[in-house]
Structure formats: structure tokens, C-alpha cells
Amino acid sequence: MRQNLMNARKQAKLTQKETSDVLGVTERQYRALENGTSDGSIKLWEKLRELFGISIDSLLERTEKKKI
Secondary structure, X not given: OOHHHHHHHHHOOOOHHXXXXXXXXXXXXXXXXXXXXXXXXXXXXXXXXXXXXXXXXXXXXOOOOOOO
């Protein structure tokens, strides 16, 4: 899960549907980005960077707990 991407969207007070509309993708495609099951195009990540004002590297960072 890309927690940073989800947090940026929530901080902007946008729903997944609203974000997908701004990006010009389906809500399903956007959900896959947040879930980390889709990588998306560089063009899409550039739009996200502009929308949220956060670097692509930070948005792509996954925050998963490691099993010990």
C-alpha cells in the first residue's frame, strides 16, 4: 500500500473518485495505484506530483510492516 499517496489525497480532502477525475483515469485505476497493484505511467505520477505538491519518490514510497 502506498500510504504516502493516500495521505496526500486525504490531506487535500479529495476522494478517490475526485482524484481519478482530476487525473483523467477511472476510479479503479486510481485505487490500484494507492494499493500498489499498479505502477501507472510517469505522466500520471507527474500529474500527482503537481496535484499534491509532493515528489514522485515520496508518493511512490511504500510503508509496509516487515514480518520478523
